[in-house]
Amino acid sequence: MDKLQAMQVFTRVVDCNSFSGAADALHMTRSSVTTIIQNLEAYLKVRLLNRTTRRISLTPDGAAYYERCARILAAVEDSETSLSTAALPRGKLKVDMPGSISRLIVVPSLDDFHARYPDIDLMLGVSDKPVDLVQEGVDCAIRMGNLPDSTLVARRIGTSEFVTAASPDYLSRFGEPKSLPQLDAHVAVNYFSRRNGRIMEMNFIVDGEPIEVRMRSKLAANDGDAYLQCGLQGLGLIQVPHFFAARHLQTGCLVEVLGQWRRAPLPVWAVYPHNRHLSPQVRAFVEWVSERFEGCHLLRKNASEAMDHVRHDSVRPLVTDLVHS
Incomplete structure (x- = not known):
C-alpha cells in the first residue's frame, strides 16, 4: 500500500x-x-x-x-x-471568481499569466454565487466584501470603489442631484440579493459614517448585468462597482453623480481553505492576481485611501453579490 x-x-x-x-x-x-x-x-x-x-x-x-x-x-x-524553488510552478489549478471580475479584470490579462507560468493548467470557474471551496475542490477563489466564512485563509488583493450613476437621458428628465436631500425627487433602480431577497438601499459615506437612503423605486433586479442595463436605459439611479461601469462612464453612456459621497469601498480577497497547504500554483496565482488588481485603473487607485477613512465597524456587508453576475 x-x-x-x-x-x-x-x-x-x-x-x-x-x-x-x-x-x-x-x-x-x-x-x-x-x-x-x-x-x-x-x-x-x-x-x-x-x-x-x-x-x-x-x-x-x-x-x-x-x-x-x-x-x-x-x-x-x-x-x-x-528543493525546487528555482523551478516554475506546474500542474492543475482550479480557481473560482465572480463573472464581472473574470470578464473585466482577470481574463483580459490571462495571456500574461500563461506567459509567466506556462506549466500551470488553469481551470477557471465563473459562478454567480460563492462556492464551497472544499466541497467543490477549488484551490483558490476571488471574493469581494466582508467574508462570512472564517474557515478560509484570506489575503487582501485589492479594493473596489463604487459609483452612483445615471444615464444622460435620465438626467435630462430628472436633473442631476447635487446633495443627498435632493434624492427625494429622484427614483432608483433597486438591487436585491439573490441569496436572501433583501433590497439593498442606496448608501453613502458622509463624514466617515455610512448613510442609507431609501429612494422611490418601481424596479429591482438581482442580476448585476440586468441592474447595469436598467441604469443605461434611463430607468433610475444605480450604484455599482466602478470597474463594472467604467467603460460606460468613459463613453458617456453613464454619468457619475454625487461623487463626493460615494458608497464605502469593498475589499477584494483571494481565499483558500485553511487546511490546504498553499501550493506553488496557488501562491503563483495569488501573487499574479494581486499585481493585476494593484495596477488596475478600473478599481480606482484612491479606493484604498478612501476605505481607511471609513469606520470599519459601521460598514455593512451590502452589494457583495452584485459582482457575482
Whole structure:
C-alpha cells in the first residue's frame, strides 16, 4: 500500500465530505478511492469513517489521524517546494471568481499569466454565487466584501470603489442631484440579493459614517448585468462597482453623480481553505492576481485611501453579490 497516497486520498475524502467528490478532485474512480480507504482502515486496524447512505463522518480515531495526515502532507509539500524553488510552478489549478471580475479584470490579462507560468493548467470557474471551496475542490477563489466564512485563509488583493450613476437621458428628465436631500425627487433602480431577497438601499459615506437612503423605486433586479442595463436605459439611479461601469462612464453612456459621497469601498480577497497547504500554483496565482488588481485603473487607485477613512465597524456587508453576475 502506498501510505502517502492513502493519506492524500483520506484527507481529500474528509475535506470533500464525499467519496465521489474526492475521486473527482484527485482524478480517480470512486471505486479506487473506496478501495484505498478500506485498505487503509484494514492496515491501521481502526475505523476512520462512519458511513451512511447520505453522509460520512469522522470517528474519534479518524479525527486524530486526519490531523496527523494534514501535518505530514504539508511537511512533504514544504520539502518538495524547498528543493525546487528555482523551478516554475506546474500542474492543475482550479480557481473560482465572480463573472464581472473574470470578464473585466482577470481574463483580459490571462495571456500574461500563461506567459509567466506556462506549466500551470488553469481551470477557471465563473459562478454567480460563492462556492464551497472544499466541497467543490477549488484551490483558490476571488471574493469581494466582508467574508462570512472564517474557515478560509484570506489575503487582501485589492479594493473596489463604487459609483452612483445615471444615464444622460435620465438626467435630462430628472436633473442631476447635487446633495443627498435632493434624492427625494429622484427614483432608483433597486438591487436585491439573490441569496436572501433583501433590497439593498442606496448608501453613502458622509463624514466617515455610512448613510442609507431609501429612494422611490418601481424596479429591482438581482442580476448585476440586468441592474447595469436598467441604469443605461434611463430607468433610475444605480450604484455599482466602478470597474463594472467604467467603460460606460468613459463613453458617456453613464454619468457619475454625487461623487463626493460615494458608497464605502469593498475589499477584494483571494481565499483558500485553511487546511490546504498553499501550493506553488496557488501562491503563483495569488501573487499574479494581486499585481493585476494593484495596477488596475478600473478599481480606482484612491479606493484604498478612501476605505481607511471609513469606520470599519459601521460598514455593512451590502452589494457583495452584485459582482457575482
